[in-house]
Amino acid sequence: MSEVAERAQTLVRLHTAPEILRVVNVWDVVxxxxxxxxxxxxxxxxxxxxxxxxxxxxxxxxIPVELMLDMVGRIVAAVDVPVSADLDAGFGDPGETTRRAIGVGVVGANVEDRVKPLADAVAAVEAVIAAGEAEGVPFALNARTDVFLKGADRPLDDKIADAVERGRAFLAAGATSVFVPGKLDADTTRRLVEGLGERKLSVIGVPGNLTAAEYEALGVARISYGPQTQRVALTALQDLAIDLYGDGVIPSTVRELN
Structure with missing residues (x-):
């Protein structure tokens, strides 16, 4: 078995383990x-x-897909742990984009449905899974549905039912987990887990959402943080700049991480 395939198996196991998979999102090598x-x-x-x-x-x-994949490949080459990539909606060809991502060592991905017709969304999932199989990689697809992001005015019951219907179809097509970004309280999360199954739901950590431990207790498989991590880093940089403009100094607690 290739190293890429082994990392993919590891990533799948991490999604299905009793402990919630906590992934801190990154954006460059450092x-x-x-x-x-x-x-x-x-x-x-x-x-x-x-x-x-x-x-x-x-x-x-x-962003051009070539530029995105180049950065992702640099990230993969710089670390020893499995890397899942955000592939947006597949850049017009989810299967080919997945094949190219695997080529740079990626072993899992988010691919979003943008609330396209269900048949089209399922076809995209199938294309991603087929690309992994063709490359001999048990690709860990975190299939994303945007029903909570794009349905702000819809009744909650309708959004939950839609997310469950789509999620089940994605799981049946081979997805490892179903990513439902949005503000998910305990009751909504419980209902999604009941509809999708234990350790099948993936959530995002944003201000106002539950903690990772609380989601774990509800049966959630994975929590990630999207652009929030970069925003925290940029906030720290901007706050430092404000302090330095005010005759501040570099804090002695700064670690040499580069």
Missing amino acids: SAQAVAALPETTALATAGHSIAATFGYEDGEN
Whole structure:
């Protein structure tokens, strides 16, 4: 078995383990190395929004796929843990984009449905899984549905039912987990887990959401943080700059991480 396939198997196991998989999103080599150096890190995930912002692009597949994959490949080469990539909606060809991602060592991905017709969304999942099989890699697809992000005015019951229907279809097509980003309280999370199954739901950690431990107790498989990690880093940088402009000094607690 190839090293890439072994890392993919590891990533799948991490999604199905009793403990919630906590992935801290990274956007370049130095951020990846800083997080990977921690003993608690078992896997990494890239943040597509953050990588796009690094190069001056708006989120949403505005960054050229070649540039995105180049950065992802650099991240993979710099760490020893499995890396899952944010592949947006597949850049027009989810199967081919997945094949190219595997080529740079990626062993899992988020691919979003953008609430396209269900048949089209399922076809994208099938294309991703088929690409992994063709490369001999048990690719860990964290299939994302945007029903909570794009349905703010819809009744909660309808959004939950839609997410469960889509998620079940994605799991049946071979996805490892179902990513439902949005503000998910305990009751909503419980209902999604009941609909999808234990250790099948993936969530995002944003201000106001539950803690990782609380989601774990509810049966959630994975928590990631999207662009929030880069925003925290940029906030710290901007706050430091404000302090330095006010005759501050570099704090003595700064660690030499680069």
